[in-house]
Amino acid sequence: MTVSNANHSSIPLQLLHEDEFEQWRAAQDEPVRNWAATHGFKAERNKTLLLPGPQGRPERVIVGAGKHNPREEMSFWLGAALADRLPDGQYHLAHALPANAATRFAAGWGYGQYRFERYRRGGPQRSVQLQLPEGADASEVERLRSASTLARDLVNTPANDMSPEALAQAAVEVARRYGARHRVVIGDDLLKERLPAIHAVGRAAAVAPRLVDIEWGDSSHPKVTLVGKGVCFDTGGLDIKPGASMLLMKKDMGGAAVALALAQTVMDAKLPVRLRVLLPMVENSIAGNAFRPGDVLGTRKGLTVEVGNTDAEGRLILCDALALADEEQPDLLIDTATLTGAARVALGPELPALYSTDDDVADEVLRAGGAEADPMWRMPLWTGYDDELSSKIADMNNVSASGFSGSIIAALFLRRFVSHARAWLHLDLYAWNGKERPGRPVGAEPQTVRALYAFLKQRYVR
Structure with missing residues (x-):
């Protein structure tokens, strides 16, 4: 205490x-x-x-x-x-x-x-x-402490103890604590439920891929859906990462940890929303059945994706989850992901990149982040780069042929799977503090949790 x-x-x-x-x-x-x-x-x-x-x-x-x-x-x-x-x-x-x-x-x-x-x-x-x-507010203090501890514990835990199964169990425990409806779709059942991209990315791992689906709240309230990238370890797949680039890849499930922590604050505060949380969880591993560069994958939305690089796997698992979320036409759809190194090049590790289809919503989130000392920086969904995702044999590629604007192009890829949500927010975050700072040791950093929670309170609590 x-x-x-x-x-x-x-x-x-x-x-x-x-x-x-x-x-x-x-x-x-x-x-x-x-x-x-x-x-x-x-x-x-x-x-x-x-x-x-x-x-x-x-x-x-x-x-x-x-x-x-x-x-x-x-x-x-x-x-x-x-x-x-x-x-x-x-x-x-x-x-x-x-x-x-x-x-x-x-x-x-x-x-x-x-x-x-x-x-x-x-x-x-x-x-x-x-x-x-x-x-x-004692309740608010404990709510924020508990949520940040949850996210930091999940991200700090190494992949040998934070497999897709372990991460899914942590999510289920949160759902049970708040009486939320939940289910876990595992392995080949992902194919039966039209989630082929999640399955393709995770099928080579010893622990089967899965999707955690949590629902909470009154169905008459505005629909808010959270999607979080849960890559529990990322080797890069057959486009394998250098060893030094793998050292922090236990944190590649940071988006799922942030989404789950945010969901916990929403449920604990009993915000008047109908909350849904979709967390695709995989390990991007190497084996004989790993997906390959040049493969063409199906997706829930029906779009086909040529795999230009197996190390751009996060957007592949997110696209299925986003398409599923979008089918409900939520009032607000938020995804959080440790998605690109390009965002770190552009903004560094302390400023998550924010993308949005709604200017007013983006402005509200940025103001909330400033007020909560949980900042982010808005980046453009620049349509001039859309053609960078073109493919000669599929509807699209998962990467650009150029080395430029990687974070923007990843966001443009995801946007193709969001058609019906009233507003969409995509946060490309680092989820890690790489240097000792006062009050912030080296390790997991639950970026955007406080900002997004404050934004949701302002938006939905009258």
């Missing part, structure tokens, strides 16, 4: 902006001024100044909040960074924050305490607790 109820012995945390530092410093007694000078503290962001009491334990903590910003969104990462840097103890905010900022700060605190220790022998356990700030 990282966020707790009141305790009178807790240590106060005072948030201090850089432009407030000189005034604060002038108001302190000489030992405190000297202590701040000795530690070079000037209230820079994520810097802390622990002021000791008579027994040598912290009596209060001054927290650098950086340059003053009237917007509240960075309180999440301020809380996340702080939780990781304090000694054991119980803490409380010394002054009130606006309710939204208080909730974000507490949620960030929980986020910053995450550790993935499934494969480590038990070490010393830390206890750094925060009293729930005044005005903070």
Whole structure:
């Protein structure tokens, strides 16, 4: 438990902006001024100044909040960074924050305490607790903590323990917890249910491919469908990746993990939507029955796809799931996928690429991402590149012959399978933090979960 109820012995945390530092410093007694000078503290962001009491334990903590910003969104990462840097103890905010900022700060605190220790022998356990700030929504704090932990645990788990079967079981457990209807279509049953592309990509693996289908909510509510790419490991198939490029391929199911975490928040908050979650799950492996470059695959929509590269497998499993989702004509269709390296080249690992068929919806999502410190960047569905997907023997190819605009072309490929949804969002994300940052260790990063959840609340809760 990282966020707790009141305790009178807790240590106060005072948030201090850089432009407030000189005034604060002038108001302190000489030992405190000297202590701040000795530690070079000037209230820079994520810097802390622990002021000791008579027994040598912290009596209060001054927290650098950086340059003053009237917007509240960075309180999440301020809380996340702080939780990781304090000694054991119980803490409380010394002054009130606006309710939204208080909730974000507490949620960030929980986020910053995450550790993935499934494969480590038990070490010393830390206890750094925060009293729930005044005005903070305790249910929302726990909802966000639980969802981020779910996604991070799934992505961090190596592929030997996170097979399509294990990932499907995790999804089923979430569905059962919230009383959602669910089914799992496995192996050759995918062919019977007209999901041939999912089957083709996953059939060479030791664990059969599958699709998890979850439904929740009142059928009279607006239909929201989430689709998540669940490639539990990607060798590249017969177009095999270099060894270095395989090292992080356990995270290639990050889109499914994000979609499942988002679904959990929606169900836990009881948002007034009719939710459907479609998660295709495969391993892109090599065997005698692996799909090949030059093969022509059928799809649920009826379009045929020439395989230009077996390492562009994510769009193949997504196209079947998107076509299935689109048949219901949902009000909103969202897919999340660790889809292309090209998106990382364009935007880097910290900014997921956002594509949308609806300008207003895209703008709402971007605003929500800014408010929740969960950013993304809109990219164009540039129709001038549509002909890059042409094939001489099939309706389309799964890749372009050129090396340009790879993320856009992947999005254009997917768009061909969405015809009836009122609005479609495609998020090409990284789902990984590759460098140590305050409150964010190297490892899984559930990008877009908070932003999309905030957007869905704004859109559907009146």
